[in-house]
Amino acid sequence: MSIERRSYSIEPKPHKYSTGQRSNSNTLQSETTTGASSTHDEALDVSTTKRQLMESRKLSHDYTQIPNKIHSQQTVLSAEEVSGLIGLTNLGNTCFFNSALQCLLNTPPLVDYFMNDLHKKELNVKSVLGSKGAVTTAFANLCKQYWSTEDIDAINPKELLRVISDFASQFAQGTQEDCHEFLAFLLDMIHEDLNRVHKKPYIEGKDYYDNKLEEHAFESWRNYLLRNKSIIVDLFQGQSKSTLKCLRCGLTSHKFEPFMYLSLPIPETHSHSNIISLHDCLEEYSKEERLEGDEKWHCPRCKTAVESTKKLDIWKLPNILIIHLKRFEFTRERQRKIRTFVDFPYKDLNLQSVVAGVQRDKPMYDLYAVSNHEGSLGGGHYYTFAKNRDDKLWYAYNDAEVSALRPDQIVTPAAYLMFFSKTSVNTFKRQTISKPEAWPHLLNGKNRPSLGSPTDESLPTLKRQRSRKMSVKEQFDMNPIYDRCAAYNSDLSFDERAQNVMEANLSNRFSSKFELKNDQGSEKRNFLHY
Numbered sequence: 001m002s003i004e005r006r007s008y009s010i011e012p013k014p015h016k017y018s019t020g021q022r023s024n025s026n027t028l029q030s031e032t033t034t035g036a037s038s039t040h041d042e043a044l045d046v047s048t049t050k051r052q053l054m055e056s057r058k059l060s061h062d063y064t065q066i067p068n069k070i071h072s073q074q075t076v077l078s079a080e081e082v083s084g085l086i087g088l089t090n091l092g093n094t095c096f097f098n099s100a101l102q103c104l105l106n107t108p109p110l111v112d113y114f115m116n117d118l119h120k121k122e123l124n125v126k127s128v129l130g131s132k133g134a135v136t137t138a139f140a141n142l143c144k145q146y147w148s149t150e151d152i153d154a155i156n157p158k159e160l161l162r163v164i165s166d167f168a169s170q171f172a173q174g175t176q177e178d179c180h181e182f183l184a185f186l187l188d189m190i191h192e193d194l195n196r197v198h199k200k201p202y203i204e205g206k207d208y209y210d211n212k213l214e215e216h217a218f219e220s221w222r223n224y225l226l227r228n229k230s231i232i233v234d235l236f237q238g239q240s241k242s243t244l245k246c247l248r249c250g251l252t253s254h255k256f257e258p259f260m261y262l263s264l265p266i267p268e269t270h271s272h273s274n275i276i277s278l279h280d281c282l283e284e285y286s287k288e289e290r291l292e293g294d295e296k297w298h299c300p301r302c303k304t305a306v307e308s309t310k311k312l313d314i315w316k317l318p319n320i321l322i323i324h325l326k327r328f329e330f331t332r333e334r335q336r337k338i339r340t341f342v343d344f345p346y347k348d349l350n351l352q353s354v355v356a357g358v359q360r361d362k363p364m365y366d367l368y369a370v371s372n373h374e375g376s377l378g379g380g381h382y383y384t385f386a387k388n389r390d391d392k393l394w395y396a397y398n399d400a401e402v403s404a405l406r407p408d409q410i411v412t413p414a415a416y417l418m419f420f421s422k423t424s425v426n427t428f429k430r431q432t433i434s435k436p437e438a439w440p441h442l443l444n445g446k447n448r449p450s451l452g453s454p455t456d457e458s459l460p461t462l463k464r465q466r467s468r469k470m471s472v473k474e475q476f477d478m479n480p481i482y483d484r485c486a487a488y489n490s491d492l493s494f495d496e497r498a499q500n501v502m503e504a505n506l507s508n509r510f511s512s513k514f515e516l517k518n519d520q521g522s523e524k525r526n527f528l529h530y
């Protein structure tokens, strides 16, 4: 799939920030506000609308799924009722901190989680890897302050920074830090603070040497969940596969690991324009590399260090996909910032062509936040563009200043961290051991391979449903997710792929709702909705 191309000037676009005052959102037309005028014509009580909106965002402590409303078409509130258009005070070189926070504070399902106080019931104060709840509580307080007022222009986030300095002092020394490093630290901390697993069993990471890839990915995910379950896993984590191949004996080893963000290399450009697409970066990520010299792999069959190849693949995409562009390069030879313009669509990003594993839901994403970096390696400035959840309009958040942004200003060469959310699902499902049917894997219909018993929860027994009597070929041919299965295991034989398709079909029957959509009448595809 190719990325949607638009015409760009490669010069960074000047962003006119207002002088600390909130801009009037009424001056911009939202893409998703059709029907807004009729709402006003009918003279509905706007405060009722706001109350209904707040009501619709309620979550219960034992939620099994969080509604995905990031891209929904909502009734628009009056400009005075729109929350969240709030800047963050710079505390001395803390734009990296403010920029990362603005991205998270504009992540609706995460905000819902904290606004409903769910963290209070899940705080894991015994985890030695967390902050005993301190960082998460401070973040939750900031989140509540941010979303429960329309009357202030900026919040001073000093309490959160103070708490963080107890655990990672480098972020509070008044020096310019990397926004991505801070984000990774904060998400890790929140995850450990909210980890629903209180006693982590010891589980050794496993390598696999055959082609039952989905089954191994499933087992690896289960082993991960036995040690890690949290709102962060539910929303942000996907699964990658790394493959090593011995060039002497041909032995191939697969390993499946969770990821919280994708760090993408920026390939060299050969054109004068110095523009590449996000897909170019994704392809570079999955490019096979040769391991030789010091990097040789110790092949377990040859029992010695051998020349080999290594390849990374995206196996399962998360609900919220954070993409980190590796703009800062630190090698022995040089340190530099890569300024290449990475072009990306802010709507309808289709990742079908870059995923190796079969996806339960169509991998379609829309951007909702981006952290930008302008300037050099040593000195520069971070600021955020984000879509407001109340009025669905885009704003620029530059420390304490907030200003309106046109959609054509979102994509710039300064983009550093992009936050995409999946548009093909209605809910984000909680990941637990007891509900493998909510995992991103498609296996055996019941999503339960013959594995040993998990230690903390027991797996339910689901009845396997029989498929209608059709030949393997018939089932394979008529299956609408054929293209996805074929993409995921093109190295398998026809019969093996057919088996996969049948298994995927069986698992579909366990979904609560199965919808057949006719895509402009030309192509039939299935989407799973939960």
Ligand SMILES: [Zn+2]
Binding pocket: 246, 247, 248, 249, 250, 251, 299, 300, 301, 302, 303, 306
């Ligand atoms: Zn070997």
